[in-house]
Amino acid sequence: MKTVSSVVENYIQTKPFLLGALSQGIINLTSLSRNMMTELESELGKEVKQGAIVMALKRLSVDLDFRLNHKIIKVFKNLGEITVRSSLCDFTFAVSDTILNKHAEFISEISNHSDIFYTSSRGVSETNIVVSESVSHLVDQIFAEEKLLNKSDNLASITIKLPKENVATPGVYYFIFQRLAWEGIIINEVISTSYEFTILVSEDEVDVAFKVIKDLKSL
Incomplete structure (x- = not known):
């Protein structure tokens, strides 16, 4: 009833x-x-x-x-360090039979560049690469024959270390996205592991986005 x-x-x-x-x-x-x-x-x-x-x-x-x-706020109180990186470039390519070989070649090229930002992810039909703009020319060269779906420059990343209890707490990511959406922040990419969460935003919006996430600790 x-x-x-x-x-x-x-x-x-x-x-x-x-x-x-x-x-x-x-x-x-x-x-x-x-x-x-x-x-x-x-x-x-x-x-x-x-x-x-x-x-x-x-x-x-x-x-x-x-x-x-009693759940989400406990997670945010225990957030770890927040790291910001600027001058990033985001590439999205269509998945192909040769794309993994291109990834391997690129990783080999940047293996001695310890100070650059690099991350990649793969979906069903698309693969994504985010790198420091200083090595973006290598992506252009190595992936020249791949189908480029999108490329975005002048981006910044915000990486948050999450406490272990986040994996058993519903609503953590929703709460973060909600706060960012309230501020009108556009998220270009989301990259996450079990205890680490990274968002990619425009450099023009990174200061506001950083404040939003930092303020979660004081909820």
Whole structure:
């Protein structure tokens, strides 16, 4: 049987940004309940009092705050070092029968360049390479016969060391992306391992993105 509380919770959970704002207590519950009224009454098939919606929202706010404070926030309190690298170039190529050989050749060429940034990933039909702009000309040369799908310059990376408990805590990446989206940050690439998380953004936006991530430690 549907109740006001269950319908309110379902409504909020389908709207990520509203969910985040509610968990932080930065939203007017009375105004929100008014906006929800028509949809909730349609869902329940009966008239719903605004006060009942407000009470359900208050209870949900407390519950969300508990979940965040005891799980995700613990992860963010234990974030490790945050590293920023600038002057990066991002290449995306179509996967081919020769692409792995090109990767091997490129790695061999840069093996003595200990001070450069390099990372790569491979999807089903695309492969990605992110390198320091100082060696981007090598990518142009070695991968010249490969199908280039996209190339972006003037990028910066922000790498975050994550505590081990992040792999067993739902919502960690969502929370980071949510904060970045609120600030209008465009993420060019995401690269992650079990305990390390890297985003690639425009150099024009890296200062704001760094502050957003650094501020997560003080939640």
